[in-house]
Amino acid sequence: QVQLVQSGAEVKKPGASVKVSCKSSGYIFSTYGISWVRLAPGQGPQWLGWISPYNGNIKYAQRFQGRVTMTTDTSTSTAYLELRSLRPDDTAVYYCARDDRDDYYYMDVWGKGTTVTVSS
Amino acid sequence: EIELTQSPATLSLSPGERATLSCRASQSVGIFLAWYQQKPGQAPRLLIYDTSNRATGVPARFSGSGSGTDFTLTISSLEPEDFAVYYCQQRNNWLTFGGGTKVDIK
Numbered sequence: 001q002v003q004l005v006q007s008g009a010e011v012k013k014p015g016a017s018v019k020v021s022c023k024s025s026g027y028i029f030s031t032y033g034i035s036w037v038r039l040a041p042g043q044g045p046q047w048l049g050w051i052s053p054y055n056g057n058i059k060y061a062q063r064f065q066g067r068v069t070m071t072t073d074t075s076t077s078t079a080y081l082e083l084r085s086l087r088p089d090d091t092a093v094y095y096c097a098r099d100d101r102d103d104y105y106y107m108d109v110w111g112k113g114t115t116v117t118v119s120s
Numbered sequence: 121e122i123e124l125t126q127s128p129a130t131l132s133l134s135p136g137e138r139a140t141l142s143c144r145a146s147q148s149v150g151i152f153l154a155w156y157q158q159k160p161g162q163a164p165r166l167l168i169y170d171t172s173n174r175a176t177g178v179p180a181r182f183s184g185s186g187s188g189t190d191f192t193l194t195i196s197s198l199e200p201e202d203f204a205v206y207y208c209q210q211r212n213n214w215l216t217f218g219g220g221t222k223v224d225i226k
Contacts, residue, residue, distance in 0.1 A: 035215070037164075044124075044219040045156075045164065045207060061214065062121070095163055104215050106154045108175060110163035 002026035004096050004111035011117045017084040020114045022096030029077035030054045033099040035107050036070065036081045040092040048094075050104035051079065059104060086118045122146055124208050124218035132226040139195040141221045143208035148188045152212040155184055155193045158220075159204045167206075168193065198223070 007021040022034065036048040049060035053072040060068055069082040079096055094114045097107030123146040133139055143153065151171040156164040166175040168184035171191060181196040195202055203225050208218040 037217075044126075045209075045217040047215040047217065050215075097163075105211050106166055106169040106209070107164075108166045110165070113163055 002109050004098065004109060006096060006111040006114045009115040011119065012086050014087055014118055014120055016086050017082060018086060018116050019080055019082045020094050022079040022111050024077045030074055031101055033101050033104065034072070034079040035097050035099040035104055036094065037097060038092040038094045048081065050099055052101055053079070054101050088118050090116065091118045092116060122149060122210055122213050122216050124210060124216055126208060126218035126221045128221060130222045130224060132224055133198055134226045135198050135200055137198050139198055139223055141193040141206055143191040143218050145189045145210060149210040149212035151187055152210055153191050154209045156207045156209065157204045158207065164207065
């Protein structure tokens with residue numbers, strides 16, 4: 001079946017970086033895009049951006065520009081999210097989700113989430 | 121950035137009752153609005169896309185309507201598994217989510 005399997009929980013200090021992986025299975029990786037969304041306690045979801053494994057196109061949400069990098073490895077059907085200069089308010093559950101190949105639209109398959117805790 | 125405001129924040133209803141959830145956009149999003157359901161400890165699940173289209177496997181008791189700035193998710197008769205948090209999301213101008221409506225058991 002179609003799945004996105006994410007890497008395990010992370011604890012980081014302020015100023016550090018975190019890299020989360022998202023391995024897909026059950027579909028052809030390059031025929032869909034991947035969006036990244038985070039959910040912090042008591043808040044609505046925040047979209048970080050979208051990447052297309054098909055052609056490498058990337059769109060980052062403005063509030064994360066300069067701090068985020070999204071990549072894919074088509075040989076392993078894996079997407080990656082790196083977030084730098086972490087702050088305590090980056091503490092959240094980070095999700096990868098399957099999106100459209102050509103642009104961000106709606107997300108029909110989600111990973112189980114990766115908890116990132118930022119604390120000194 | 122388009123802001124999405126969901127109301128009410130919490131909706132307390134009994135199984136079998138009708139639920140009506142609202143999502144208002146700060147500017148027009150056309151029909152490019154989706155609804156997601158999230159249960160505790162789970163990832164969000166896509167329910168409705170492009171205002172009124174049910175995603176694969178979504179029961180017919182879920183329906184969406186609206187256009188422009190005002191949208192509604194209706195659950196015609198609540199089942200026990202429908203008690204959850206619901207988020208709206210627009211894709212007309214970048215991508216943003218609403219703050220959510222929690223549907224809990226009265």
